[in-house]
Amino acid sequence: MxxxxxxxxxxxxxxxxxxxxxxxxxxxxxxxxxxxxxxxxxxxxxxxxxxxxxxxxxxxxxxxxxxxxxxxxAPMAEVADWVENYRRFWDESLDRLGDYLAELQKGDPGGSRN
Amino acid sequence: MxxxxxxxxxxxxxxxxxxxxxxxxxxxxxxxxxxxxxxxxxxxxxxxxxxxxxxxxxxxxxxxxxxxxxxxxAPMAEVADWVENYRRFWDESLDRLGDYLAELQKGDPGGSRN
DNA sequence: CAAGTTGATAACTTATTGGTTGAATACTCC
DNA sequence: GGAGTATTCAACCAATAAGTTATCAACTTG
The missing domain is CATH 1.10.10.10 (Winged helix-like DNA-binding domain superfamily/Winged helix DNA-binding domain)
Incomplete structure (x- = not known):
């Protein structure tokens, strides 16, 4: 740590x-x-x-x-910075995209797993 | 916790x-x-x-x-939200304001302490 | 069904955390 | 210098965290 x-x-x-x-x-x-x-x-x-x-x-x-x-x-800036990388994952509109991509992935199992 | x-x-x-x-x-x-x-x-x-x-x-x-x-x-949204409350404290331009306020406080000791 | 793979669980160890109490330190003021 | 105030430090304790190994459970496939 x-x-x-x-x-x-x-x-x-x-x-x-x-x-x-x-x-x-x-x-x-x-x-x-x-x-x-x-x-x-x-x-x-x-x-x-x-x-x-x-x-x-x-x-x-x-x-x-x-x-x-x-x-x-100041150290909080680092936290804000880090967490911002994930904003798209909780942002409602982009959740749709997330679901879509997950669906794609399911259609091609292993394609992203190896 | x-x-x-x-x-x-x-x-x-x-x-x-x-x-x-x-x-x-x-x-x-x-x-x-x-x-x-x-x-x-x-x-x-x-x-x-x-x-x-x-x-x-x-x-x-x-x-x-x-x-x-x-x-x-989703839980990260809460983190982002919380940390944003402090952005003004690390934002450069507003650090000036911070210093100014600290100076004010020094000039009036106890005024903000009680 | 036996064997292999994926993953979780249990029991254990060690280090860290968050709290306590009881001095010790540092300073002010009479 | 002595009393009081503010803060830290040291020793201790209980609970939690992060890792280990060994075992168990679920599933697939030959």
Whole structure:
């Protein structure tokens, strides 16, 4: 799981972390502010932040005893980019084409299998 | 991790599984065909397929002793949708706005914090 | 029916994840 | 410098994930 995209996706695959990002989309926040909505220890939130940081999805400053977090959405561009390759597969009109191609394939079994 | 989006994202957070989806974007394939490029047992691939199926990213048929897989990209729409909310944060021109807003926030500390 | 092929399942191992609690660190303010 | 606040770190635990091998089930074909 060393590749960048996998790291990003797995960081995003947690509702707490996505919630944190949503909060950060409204502006910088400290760890305690980010932890407040969640029923878990600060340490747990701190770990989530480390995951997000490792994925490059947030950055952190140092302001006195606070370590304010800010959103760094750049890695999400990679996700958006990747998923866009599949848009045609869920786009309604092109589903028709998909069905058509599948039908073609059925008519020529093995032709695409070897 | 019971929510749909988390399930989808974590299914996608694995290069083998994304590779399988890429292959399926070219058309249906059997399990052995999907396993072929990978240096792992069929059982392992079978497990990956189960993860993808549980996330609704593939569906499977029954054709004699084969269980052909086909791409079902619908859940990706949710991912695309979600990530689009953040586009403005990585879009270059709007990064300027982001910096500007951050600057505003600095000038009014606490104003957005409470 | 026996043999070969395709695939899934079970049991097991190892590593990772997500959480906990209890210090430790770093800073501010009186 | 001591008290309080903010955050991290370390050690631990339970659950999950990703892989293995061995076995089983379903189907085709000689």
């Amino acid at each position: 060393t590749d960048h995209l996998s790291t990003t996706l797995s960081a995003l695959a947690d509702p707490t972390r996505r919630g944190i990002l949503a909060r950060l989309s409204l502006g910088e926040a400290t760890v305690s502010e980010l932890a407040e909505p969640y029923d878990m220890s600060m340490a747990a939130v701190s770990k989530h932040l480390k995951v997000l940081e490792k994925a490059g999805l947030i950055s952190r400053g140092k302001e006195a005893q606070w370590r304010p977090c800010r959103l760094e959405a | 019971t929510d749909h989006l988390s399930t989808t994202l974590s299914a996608l957070a694995d290069p083998t599984r994304r590779g399988i989806l890429a292959r399926l974007s070219l058309g249906e394939a059997t399990v052995s065909e999907l396993a072929e490029p990978y240096d792992m047992s069929m059982a392992a691939v079978s497990k990956h397929l189960k993860v993808l199926e549980k996330a609704g990213l593939i569906s499977r048929g029954k054709e004699a002793q084969w269980r052909p897989c086909r791409l079902e990209a």
